[in-house]
Amino acid sequence: MSPARTESRRGCVRPPHFDILWLPKAALRSVENDPSDCILVVGVSRPKMALTIMTVILVSLFLTFHMIYDSALNSLQTKTVEHPRPPILLLSRRLYPAASRRLPQAIIMGVRKCGTRALLEMLYLHPMVQKAAGEVHFFDRDDNYNKGLEWYRMQMPHSYPGQITIEKSPSYFVTSEVSSSRTYSCHECQRETPVNSAGARYKSDIRLHPVEGQRSHCLPALPTPPPKSFEQLALFPNGSINEAYRPLAISVYHNYLHRWLEVFPREQMLIVNGDLLIEDPVSQLQKIERFLGLEARIGTHNFYFNETKGFYCLRNETSDRCLRETKGRRHPRVDPEVVSKLRRYFGEHNQKFYELVGEDLGWPEE
Ligand SMILES: Nc1ncnc2c1ncn2[C@@H]1O[C@H](COP(=O)(O)OS(=O)(=O)O)[C@@H](OP(=O)(O)O)[C@H]1O
Numbered sequence: 001m002s003p004a005r006t007e008s009r010r011g012c013v014r015p016p017h018f019d020i021l022w023l024p025k026a027a028l029r030s031v032e033n034d035p036s037d038c039i040l041v042v043g044v045s046r047p048k049m050a051l052t053i054m055t056v057i058l059v060s061l062f063l064t065f066h067m068i069y070d071s072a073l074n075s076l077q078t079k080t081v082e083h084p085r086p087p088i089l090l091l092s093r094r095l096y097p098a099a100s101r102r103l104p105q106a107i108i109m110g111v112r113k114c115g116t117r118a119l120l121e122m123l124y125l126h127p128m129v130q131k132a133a134g135e136v137h138f139f140d141r142d143d144n145y146n147k148g149l150e151w152y153r154m155q156m157p158h159s160y161p162g163q164i165t166i167e168k169s170p171s172y173f174v175t176s177e178v179s180s181s182r183t184y185s186c187h188e189c190q191r192e193t194p195v196n197s198a199g200a201r202y203k204s205d206i207r208l209h210p211v212e213g214q215r216s217h218c219l220p221a222l223p224t225p226p227p228k229s230f231e232q233l234a235l236f237p238n239g240s241i242n243e244a245y246r247p248l249a250i251s252v253y254h255n256y257l258h259r260w261l262e263v264f265p266r267e268q269m270l271i272v273n274g275d276l277l278i279e280d281p282v283s284q285l286q287k288i289e290r291f292l293g294l295e296a297r298i299g300t301h302n303f304y305f306n307e308t309k310g311f312y313c314l315r316n317e318t319s320d321r322c323l324r325e326t327k328g329r330r331h332p333r334v335d336p337e338v339v340s341k342l343r344r345y346f347g348e349h350n351q352k353f354y355e356l357v358g359e360d361l362g363w364p365e366e
Contacts, residue, residue, distance in 0.1 A: 083127035086158035099158040103149065104132065106292060107183070108168035111250045115274040117327055118311075120168045122277075122285055125302045125316055128294055130159040132167035139182045140175040149186065164292055173260075174250050183263075231338045241345050251346065254353040261356065273361045281312050 066089060086099035093099075110116050124131045138144045138152045156165050172183065233245050243249060250256075260269065270291045277284045285298045303312045306322050313322035322328075354360050 083163075084160075085127070085130065085163075086160065088133075088157065090158045096158065098160050101153050101156045102159050102165050103153050103186075104156060104165045104167045106164060106166045107172065108166060108170075109173040110170045110274070111174060111253070112170060112247075114170065115272075115277050116168045116170045118281075118323055119272065119277060119288075120166060121314060121323060122281055122298070122302075123166060123288060125285075125314060126289065126294055126297050128163050128297075130157045130163050130165045132156055132165070135169045136167045137169045137171070138167075139186075140169065140171050145182060164294065174256050176259075230332065231335050234342065235338060239341075241341070248342075252349050254349060254356050257353065257356055266358065271357055271359070271361060276362065278311065 086096050090096055090099060108116050108119055120131050123129050132155055136144070136152065136155045138155070144151070156167065159165050234242055234248060236242055241248065243252075270288060272284055272288065281303055282298065282300055286296060289296050289298060302315050304315055304320065305311075306313045309322050309328055311322065311328040313320060315321075
């Protein structure tokens with residue numbers, strides 16, 4: 001027996017005669033009664049590997065079907081839809097040569113719970129509006145801002161020339177001067193019709209903010225204090241207003257708006273009353289269409305009132321839908337005395353806000 005044959009008897013060391021990228025060790029075994037030969041055990045013995053193969057197959061299938069769907073949609077749209085939108089997952093650039101990701105030409109911002117999602121979804125009913133999927137938080141989060149404008153652009157959906165791309169990140173409004181000067185210094189964003197739309201909501205909304213419970217410490221032996229009610233958080237025991245309580249502090253809009261007015265001309269901002277958006281969305285959206293220079297397309301046919309939800313829901317050519325259940329929640333009852341005290345407090349701030357914006361936004365007087 002040749003030395004090479006003896007060597008193979010000890011263990012199967014002969015490499016297979018074809019190229020493989022990777023195989024588990026166990027796949028290479030010697031044949032029981034003839035140790036000089038190796039057999040390649042073909043088969044998937046590892047669940048992880050099986051999963052990988054299945055994933056590759058599924059992804060390939062998905063991509064294939066998506067491309068077929070894309071081209072079917074494309075040919076259907078060019079025949080029937082006046083202003084088609086590029087698909088969200090644009091895989092075939094050949095079918096959509098004019099589509100590209102563009103920096104937003106309008107930004108929606110505001111304080112928490114002022115209706116920014118509703119505003120964006122309602123505007124998206126307009127065929128010339130494209131929206132970023134989530135909240136991008138480019139200007140207010142350092143880690144995002146440091147990734148640069150190209151990263152910001154890549155977060156945007158594909159759009160066609162003439163369509164307006166909009167993103168909403170409510171916290172831009174209340175984040176320190178840095179945000180507004182960052183937005184201002186974004187010259188590329190400004191070159192394309194620079195518009196900012198700030199959603200504002202009547203201040204009695206503070207009663208709509210969920211009551212913040214006190215965070216308990218991780219010391220099981222210590223009794224945790226019971227969570228404070230909204231009334232206890234909003235007012236000091238002597239009855240004066242706790243202006244540092246965040247839901248109240250961020251509701252003093254003029255404290256934030258003046259920073260924006262230092263860097264942006266007033267004409268570039270549209271302030272939308274969030275209460276009016278709830279009560280009569282069409283009138284507000286028509287105002288916004290004019291502001292954005294869009295053809296009037298959104299009308300009463302785009303809305304229906306949902307009695308169970310207590311809000312208007314959205315309608316387009318293909319479907320009806322309400323916003324998620326996290327939008328338009330039931331609110332706890334607040335002591336009426338506290339409500340009127342807060343209304344008086346915000347009534348004074350309203351005046352300052354009106355002076356700043358040069359417009360009466362129709363918030364009720366107290
Ligand atoms: N049509 C319609 N349907 C449902 N909800 C509506 C609608 N229009 C405005 N709203 C109001 O939107 C509030 C949520 O605001 P935001 O989207 O800005 O909230 S968030 O800060 O981004 O979490 C949400 O606040 P809550 O009522 O406290 O849930 C609603 O009052």
